[in-house]
Amino acid sequence: MKNSRPRHFFLIFLALITLSTASARKITFPVNGLLVAAKEPVPLEAEWDESWFTESSPTKYNHGIARIAALLSEISYIQAEKHPDSNELLQSYRLMGFKDENISWNYMLDYTAPISGNNQAAYSFASKDIQTPQGSKKLVLVVLRGTPLSANEWISNINVSDNTHKDVLLHEGFFRTCENIQKELLYYLLKKKIDPKNACFLITGHSRGGALANILGAKLDDEGVITGERLFVYTFAAPNVSQEEKTSNPKYNFIWNIINAEDIVPSVPPNRNNWKWKKYGQTKVIVNYWNSNPEKYLDDYLPRMNQYFKQMLLRNYAPFKNGPFVQIQISRLLTKLYRTVENYYDDFFSLRALAESLFWKIFPESDDDDELEAQEPEAKSKEKLPLLVRIVQKNVNSNIEGGFEYAIKALADMHGCETYLSWLLALGEDEAYSSLGSTQLSIDGSYDCAVYDDNGKLLAKITDGIIELYSLKVPVAGMPFPEKNVLGFPGNQNLTMMVYKDSLAPTVVTYQIESYDAQGQLLDISEKRHIFPRSTRAIKFQVGKETLENSRIETEKLSKEETSEKRKAFGLRHNLKFKFQPEFSYSSEKILSLGFRAGNQEIFGLLQADFYTRELSDAFSMTLGLGHQTNIYGRFYFDTEALAHLVWTEYDEKKSFNFVPAARLSLAFKPRHRLQFFAGFLFDAHIEGFNDDAVIHSERKNHFSSIEFSDSFHLLPSIQFGIRF
Incomplete structure (x- = not known):
């Protein structure tokens, strides 16, 4: 009897260990999705352990759950309605131990429905019994699909407040879609006789699906239907959903928002200036070239990530390598151009209207999505890029070989669910994120x-x-x-x-x-x-x-x-760069000058034609010159020029040709780069007996007293105003 108690303790301990590890196993998922280029589903392995949901708190990040959530979010992009008995989503649920009778989905969406309209999203629910030390519980999975190749759901994404065009606290398109899904979820629980108090839930989605998961988790907790103690919410690339101050309340810490900082989508609607959009819960940022050790990122993290990424997209990942810089500039620009929601809707260049028009062009309606997808690559290969895009492409590629094509890949990769999935599968929790x-x-x-x-x-x-x-x-x-x-x-x-x-x-x-x-x-x-x-x-x-x-x-x-x-080393010598600048000026002598200057700031040449605009004038001249420009302060420059006027005149039926030496001193203001506004004094040299015909007739009267150097040499001043560009 003395030895029976330790033996009983050992058996109980062994039973608990067995119970906690019985559900832990490796599963090879058949991965397919929106951007997957492989012809067949890609087999990717991940651990599945049901005890995660009973032995850990939702407010503690779990990398295993995040990996499973990313896999399901990726696979949710498949067209379940096309193959209802054998699609990859159904296969994945089966591999995880969910029975067909407990799996439900809705991928047949009618965007013409009068109430919901565009504010819909495909979803799937699955439930099963899991064993815990306290007995049997239900595990419910809610997987929300991101935006497919559908203009309708893209339009819902930009529906900030279509109903009022006013500032709102909750994103209208996401919130209304979430309301519909919540009703379907509660109906599913009722139909399957699942008590929310004796169940735990995994809610997940990518992009639009992530936004819906974010709102749904917060909404269920706010309404007390399912409290945060039983909600495991993992979102990927979720846009911002709310302007409520309570988004940062620790009560929502069961929501984990995983983002790629290079991705633009998680930053819209913006959180800058008058726009205060955020997500509920906590955010974890995937490693990138800016927030991790650069050598470790390039030599270790990126190659490991590409082992998964290349299986799905048949090429390597194309990162921007500039952290959140691009999405920050887009937020900066958007909030300057559209300072309020009213501007977003009602300005002359309404971003809301422009975006909707663009979506209908990118995603035309089709009765057969399979046929559309099959024809799309061929159609794209035959279709020429717009002229402006071709010009940009040529310019970029002439400076950076393959730069335009790389940028296109990077724009797709920054947001793809395949990117998020690859990072999570490749790296452990201690490697995958950075603050x-x-x-x-x-x-x-x-x-x-x-x-x-x-x-x-x-x-x-x-x-x-x-x-x-x-x-x-x-x-x-x-x-x-x-x-x-x-x-x-x-x-x-x-x-x-x-x-x-x-x-x-x-x-x-x-x-x-x-x-x-x-x-x-x-x-x-x-x-x-x-x-x-x-x-x-x-x-x-x-x-x-x-x-x-x-x-x-x-x-x-x-x-x-x-x-x-x-x-010299860095080429900071723009004053020595050659420039060609047209120049227009008009003088107090009513002479219009048109021409150009060519050269650099240190020395340039001038060539212009001068038209005498006084009545009865019949004179014309060409001006040649050399000059130098000195920067005085900021954008103010001082020009000194030596000029030569070649003047043809006709007076009292007498034609003559004269040479007039001149000098010009001018002050220029350069508001931006090439553009210059200038004002200056022009001094023409009158040499008696040499160029009298060019300066003494009525065509060349002066408003200023001449400057005499000798009886035969005078300088005749005038004022000029002009522009260069």
Whole structure:
């Protein structure tokens, strides 16, 4: 009897271990989906353990559940209604132990329905009994399909508030769709006699499906139908769904939103300025080139990810390698162009109307989706790209070999469920995510700039206040805006930035540092601060890790020799670049001049025709010249030019040809790049007995007193106003 108690304890312990591990097994899923290019379903293996749902809290992230959720979200894109008895979704449910009688789905959607209309989504439900130490419980899976090749559901995605065109707290298209799905879920539970209090739920979806899963989880908990203790919600690439302040309430921590920071979709509707859209629950950001060790990402993470990605898409993944930079700029641009929801709907260029029109062109209606999908690649191969797109393609590819095609792949890959699935299957929980943020420098003024790494490699260049887009190299990102340039830097390394201005006086260059978290949410904007470069003193400072940790940059002035060396090394010598600029001017002598100047800032040539517009005038001249332009301060320039007028006149039936030496001193203002407005004094030389006919007749009267140097040599001043571009 003394030994029986330890033996009983051992048997009980063994039974508990057996019970907890009985449901843990590896399953090979037949993976198919929206972008899968393989001819046959791709066999991908993942662990399936029902004890996840009974022995862990929904508020604790579970990588195993996330992998299963990603697999189901991917497979949910198959057309279940076409093969109701043998599709990959049904096969997957069976492999997980769900019986056919407990599997239900709706993939036959009627978008002409009077109430729901476009606000519908395909879904599937499945339930089974699972054993726990406390007895039998129900496990219910809710898998919501993302947006298919359907204009109708894309239109629902952009339905922020079609009903009122006013600002709302909940996204109308997602919320109404979610209401319909919630009714179907409650009916399913009632039909299967499932008590929500004795069940646990996995709700998942990608993209539109992720948005619906996000709202459904929060809504069920808010209404007390199913509380968060039994809700496991995992979303992938979910757009923002709500402007309610409570989205960040810890009560929703059972919702896990997994996003790729390079993906645009999770950032819309925007969370910037007057737009305050977010998701319920917690967010986990997949590793990328900006938020992880760059060498580890390229040499380890990416190859492992491609082992899965290549099986599905038959090619390697195409990352942008600039973190959340692109989606941040889109949010910046959208919230400037459409400051309110009313602008989004009712402006002359209504984004809502334009997007709907575009969706109908991209996704035409078809009675046979299989036929449409089969014909689409062939049709695309025969159809020529629009002229503007072909011009962009040629321009991009001439500067970056294959750059246009890579960008197209990257745009598709950033959001594809295949991307999310590949990352989760390839990496463990401790590798797959990062919380490292990034910074952006918003910089305004007329300046030259170079960003380079520790090896002196040029990563970005700005000349005359304009980003040279083809100079941008990973890891730096940049985008020009009308009033400023924005440069983006990762938080995982430091880079050096040098700012220069070829001005005589120190020129003000204004900057602000914007800090972002890993997913691209704006955290902070620094005060406007200034640096003062000049022709003999460039300024350099650290960006990247340094700007992420500090809201102020520590500057260092370079010597004249260092400045000259760096300018030469990085090509910051736009004053030596050849330019061809048409020029128009009009003088106080009523002379209209049309011509051009060609050359660089240091030395240029001038050729123009001069038309004398006084009444009874019959004179014409050609002007040749050489000049030099000096930057004084900021966008203000001073020009000195030596000119020669070749003047033909006819007076009292007397024709003559004259040569008039001249000089012009002018002040120019350059608001942007090439455009210049100028005003100047023109001094024509009158040499008595040499060029009298060109200057003494009524066609050439002066408004200013002549400047006498001798009895035979005078300078005749006039004022000119003009424009160059």
